[in-house]
Amino acid sequence: MFRRFKPKEDIATFGQLKTSKLREVRSFFKDSAGINEEILDVVLPKSESIKVAKCHGHINLLVVGNYPRFFQTRDGPYLPTLRVLHRYPELLPHMQVDRGAIKHILSGSDIMCRGLTSPGAKMEDVPAGTYVAIHAEGKEHAVGIGITTLSTEDIRAKNSGVGIQLLHHLGDALWTTTDLS
Missing domain, CATH: 3.10.400.20 (Sulfate adenylyltransferase)
Structure with a gap:
């Protein structure tokens, strides 16, 4: 899926993540994986600006502080990148x-x-x-x-x-x- 991904060419737009979408992503990990609030506050901080990078090929990236933390394909759930998963393997x-x-x-x-x-x-x-x-x-x-x-x-x-x-x-x-x- 990300074999030929080039950020400068494949990212179409950057936008601010809506609060309702942030709640949806956080509840997915709380409900499906049983992740506690402390980990979610580090990975998806409510206080920090979270951007959505919309890419070609129906891919969205959640970007926190210029670093991609989660990705979404089509209309599926947001999934952690491997860098996040290495830090929090229980996701x-x-x-x-x-x-x-x-x-x-x-x-x-x-x-x-x-x-x-x-x-x-x-x-x-x-x-x-x-x-x-x-x-x-x-x-x-x-x-x-x-x-x-x-x-x-x-x-x-x-x-x-x-x-x-x-x-x-x-x-x-x-x-x-x-x-x-």
């Missing part, structure tokens, strides 16, 4: 792939079911359509963020095809973008 459920999947994830490939069911892989029980943090065997931090295409029960039963669609990964253009000033 999304964890899925762990085996070592063999690392090079494929870093090149932008979706995660296959076999990479999630082989030795060294671990899955939290989640339904299809859940946004997850993708971890790799032997690594401390997440290597990507994706959305499950099947429930974990179906991934175990089917054990073939795409299990997680990759949205953002280490080394993509969103990861390398640190300042949008």
Whole structure:
């Protein structure tokens, strides 16, 4: 998704985030992930100016202090960037792939079911359509963020095809973008 993202070319407009939208984003993380107010006040401060960068390809970025903190694709929820997720890993459920999947994830490939069911892989029980943090065997931090295409029960039963669609990964253009000033 962010393979060819170039901030100077792909950002169409900058605008101020509406208070109602900020409440919606904060309630999503409080309700779905059980994140407490203290963490949300650091990640999405109410007192600081939060901008929305509308990009080509139906992508929105929440920008706090010139740094992208959250992204949204189409009309989905706002998801943390990997930089935020490394600091606060409890924002999304964890899925762990085996070592063999690392090079494929870093090149932008979706995660296959076999990479999630082989030795060294671990899955939290989640339904299809859940946004997850993708971890790799032997690594401390997440290597990507994706959305499950099947429930974990179906991934175990089917054990073939795409299990997680990759949205953002280490080394993509969103990861390398640190300042949008």
